[in-house]
Amino acid sequence: MSNIKLNQIDSYPQELLNISIEELHSLFPGPTLLHLQGKRPEPVFVSVLLHGNESTGLHVIQELLKKYQDLDLPRSISILLANTQAARYRKRSLGGQPDYNRVWPGTIKPNVQEAIIMQEVVDEMANRNVFASIDIHNNTGLNPHYACINKLENRFLQLAVLFGPTIVYFLRPKGVQSMAFSKLCPAVTLECGRPGNPDGTNHALEYVNAVLHMQAISNKPVLPQDIRLFHTVARIRVPKNVTFSYTDQSAAILFQRDLYKMNFTEIPADTCFGIVHPNNNARLLAFNDSDEELGEKLFYIDKKKIKLRKPMMPAMLTLDEAIIRQDCLCYLMERLPYTN
Numbered sequence: 243m244s245n246i247k248l249n250q251i252d253s254y255p256q257e258l259l260n261i262s263i264e265e266l267h268s269l270f271p272g273p274t275l276l277h278l279q280g281k282r283p284e285p286v287f288v289s290v291l292l293h294g295n296e297s298t299g300l301h302v303i304q305e306l307l308k309k310y311q312d313l314d315l316p317r318s319i320s321i322l323l324a325n326t327q328a329a330r331y332r333k334r335s336l337g338g339q340p341d342y343n344r345v346w347p348g349t350i351k352p353n354v355q356e357a358i359i360m361q362e363v364v365d366e367m368a369n370r371n372v373f374a375s376i377d378i379h380n381n382t383g384l385n386p387h388y389a390c391i392n393k394l395e396n397r398f399l400q401l402a403v404l405f406g407p408t409i410v411y412f413l414r415p416k417g418v419q420s421m422a423f424s425k426l427c428p429a430v431t432l433e434c435g436r437p438g439n440p441d442g443t444n445h446a447l448e449y450v451n452a453v454l455h456m457q458a459i460s461n462k463p464v465l466p467q468d469i470r471l472f473h474t475v476a477r478i479r480v481p482k483n484v485t486f487s488y489t490d491q492s493a494a495i496l497f498q499r500d501l502y503k504m505n506f507t508e509i510p511a512d513t514c515f516g517i518v519h520p521n522n523n524a525r526l527l528a529f530n531d532s533d534e535e536l537g538e539k540l541f542y543i544d545k546k547k548i549k550l551r552k553p554m555m556p557a558m559l560t561l562d563e564a565i566i567r568q569d570c571l572c573y574l575m576e577r578l579p580y581t582n
């Protein structure tokens with residue numbers, strides 16, 4: 243796939259409206275940027291399927307296109323259908339592909355073909371005077387719907403709070419879409435719960451439609467009572483050479499079976515994350531925004547139990563062992579004091 247190119251179009255085949263996520267690649271074998279004109283020219287940019295298994299974004303686009311099939315769009319929209327090849331197999335990304343949400347300008351891998359394509363997308367949207375950027379995702383744990391931002395500015399907070407009160411601010415990992423677009427316009431990443439859940443589709447559809455109708459994004463402060471703002475303290479990973487499981491007693495780390503229920507719950511110090519196999523010194527790694535490893539500062543081992551040193555709030559805890567290996571076990575967050 244190293245010879246992939248960006249496909250840019252300004253109309254779409256009718257099949258797009260109902261095609262399945264697995265078949266989408268038959269219409270668009272590579273990343274495709276669809277531009278549609280609306281009454282206000284500066285477009286909203288919406289990216290979907292940066293992660294091929296996260297189907298909500300495609301469903302949102304299909305419902306939106308159906309809604310406006312015979313109506314003028316209130317504002318132009320540009321839609322990126324990103325990793326259609328991974329979507330074919332309902333995978334986050336395929337072997338040999340980079341993660342499509344780590345290759346945007348600012349990435350640590352600027353020379354891969356996918357990074358060159360994403361740079362082209364950003365340049366194109368800059369030329370078109372992009373109004374706002376929305377990147378639609380799913381996750382696998384029990385998480386509320388929430389928006390992520392990469393700048394603590396009023397217009398970013400206003401765009402995020404329109405999706406809901408829970409907002410996460412982060413600066414790592416590098417190379418994510420919303421961070422690249424934050425240089426051009428207010429930008430959010432939407433986390434819409436699990437793939438295939440109609441609540442996530444309806445919520446994100448209403449949201450995109452609301453943004454299309456906005457004349458401007460307010461620069462007024464968001465009221466403190468309307469917002470629960472968190473920032474990521476660390477991304478928690480399992481060392482590459484350490485085995486883990488939720489069920490297999492012989493794994494080096496046996497995670498607590500109900501860990502995934504703690505997402506977006508403030509959990510106390512000394513909470514147990516898992517049991518370490520007696521014959522090894524397995525541990526969890528924690529990386530902060532500067533990529534410093536803080537595992538020892540956040541966790542300690544007490545009678546073979548991995549415990550948390552201080553109160554924290556996890557997000558994105560998942561039971562999916564492939565995601566834990568590829569991406570991370572979870573993020574640990576703290577509340578950011580917010581006053582305006």
Ligand SMILES: [Zn+2]
Pocket residue numbers: 292293296343379380
């Ligand atoms: Zn994702």
